[in-house]
Amino acid sequence: MADEVKIYRNWSSPYGLRIVWALDIKGIEYENIFEDLSQKSPQLLQYNPVHKKIPVLVHKGKPICESLVILEYIDETWKETTPLLPKDPYEKAMARFWAKFVDDKLLPSVWSVFTEKGYEAKKEALVPAMQNLEFIEEQLKGKKFFGGENIGYVDLALGWIAYLLDVFEEVLNLKLFDADKFPLLSGWMKNFCDAPAIKQHLPPRDKLVTKFQLFHEKFQTAN
Amino acid sequence: MADEVKIYRNWSSPYGLRIVWALDIKGIEYENIFEDLSQKSPQLLQYNPVHKKIPVLVHKGKPICESLVILEYIDETWKETTPLLPKDPYEKAMARFWAKFVDDKLLPSVWSVFTEKGYEAKKEALVPAMQNLEFIEEQLKGKKFFGGENIGYVDLALGWIAYLLDVFEEVLNLKLFDADKFPLLSGWMKNFCDAPAIKQHLPPRDKLVTKFQLFHEKFQTAN
Known part of the structure; x- marks a missing residue:
């Protein structure tokens, strides 16, 4: 039943996309409920009173919050498929x-390149972000996806890396990612974005x- | 075999204690390897090159890092027992x-009470910490442990709350925890600390x- 699964998210958040990607990979029907984050719905606040954040998955009326927790729930609930x-x-x-x-290291390190003020501070913030990407590159050795032949957890x-890094590059007018230095990750980005469930x-x-x-203007002008 | 499971930790870290508690609850034999965190061993750095932190569980020569990840590994590997x-x-x-x-909200909020400088700043930091404890109190309704009748994940x-809060109170000379406001959590602390595997x-x-x-002196005098 399509009305069994609802996902509260917005159009752009990578945390929400993780969930719709997973649901589509598994062929689960669901309803999208798009939230305006500047005016969150009473339902969202009721379903996630602790963090008051998207995404929330509601399955048979029961809410699950935190995107990585939701992914594991989806995998354990619909275990017959992919x-x-x-x-x-x-x-x-x-x-x-x-x-x-x-979530704990890579994303905050890349985000700090985005939020730091001025070219020099951004260049400095790039160092740990690139070190973190190197760890990720290493994990792709001999594999098409981190999950092996198929997209996994x-x-x-x-996933956000695949569609946001080059948006950040345009907004910041700064080279963040050198495909020659990260050949495996570069290939992964293409394969990931080309997969129908993702695309x-x-x-x-x-x-x-x-x-x-x-966003960037706001960070650059904030005190 | 006792030499199959090794746990790299130190004497006081709650992250390391989570693991030895879990191993003891499940009746798994293991070897403790105590690290001096001011001079980490080459083994620890080799086993956890990303975070360079304790705890690390080594099972049949393979390392697992991050305490919550280790707990799930232990539960899935030795699934016959508790x-x-x-x-x-x-x-x-x-x-x-x-x-x-x-890990993401409660612990950092309590820790900031510890690290903030001066009485007023500490009192202010107490507000979110207490709100977070209220969420936890709510979860204990009708239960002896969060895991039900037995200690669980x-x-x-x-666990750190049960043995560290009153140490923090003594060090800070500040009331952090009012048992009348948190009767369920207060009862839980006693039950938890009394369990032989924990105690x-x-x-x-x-x-x-x-x-x-x-530690506190260091934070209070730091610039």
Whole structure:
């Protein structure tokens, strides 16, 4: 039943996209509920009173919050179709480790390049961000996706890199990513964005550029 | 075989204690390897090159890092004995959500009370910390432990509260926790610390007070 699964998200957030990507990979029907984050709905606040954030997955009326927690829930609830996480406990632990690394280390380090004020500060912030990308590049050795032959949990966690890095480059007018230095990640980005379940949900690039230009102006002029 | 499982930790870190508690609850033999964090061993740096941190669990020569990832690994590898996480996918998602909340929100909010300079700043930092504790109190309604009748994943994640809050109170000379306001959490603390698998690993209180007094002086005098 289509009305069994609802996903509260907005059009651009990579955390929300992780969930729709996963649902589409697994062929699960769902309803999109788009939130205006400047005026959150009473439903969203009721479903996620702790963080008051998207995404929230509502399954048979029960809410689940936090995108990585939702991905595991989806994988465990609809386990007959395309697995997202490996079965082996050690491989599973490695997937969890790298997804956590993406959220706790990689994403904040790239975001700080975006938010730092001025060229010099941004160049400095690039150093740890690139070191973090090197760890990720290393993980792709001998594999098409982090999940092996198919898109899995770590791929979905890292999905934002594939469609946002080059938007950031345009907005910042700064080279963030050198495909020659990261050949595996560069190939992964193409494969990831070309996959039908991913491609159909990628936000329009021009809208992203406009959104992040406004964001960037705000950060550059803030005290 | 005892030499199959090694845990790299130090004597006081709650992240390391989560692991030895879990191993003892499950009756798994292991070897403790105590690290001097001011001079980390080459083994630790080799096993955790990304974060260079304890705890690391080494099982049959393979390292696993990040305490919550390790707990899930332990539960999935030794699944015959005392489960740490619920079987039901929704209940499991709730346990993951609250453990993540403990690490991402509760712990940093309590820690900021510790690190803020001066009485007024500390009192202000107490407000979000207490709000976070209220969320946790709510979760204990009708339950002895977060895991139900037995200690589980969320209990282990929250374990630091049970033995550190009153050490912080002594060091800061500030009331952090009012048992009348948090009757369920207060009862939980007692039950948790009384459990044999937990009690035998609790660090000596006087050593903790000395350690955190030194820490606190450092924070209060830092620029």
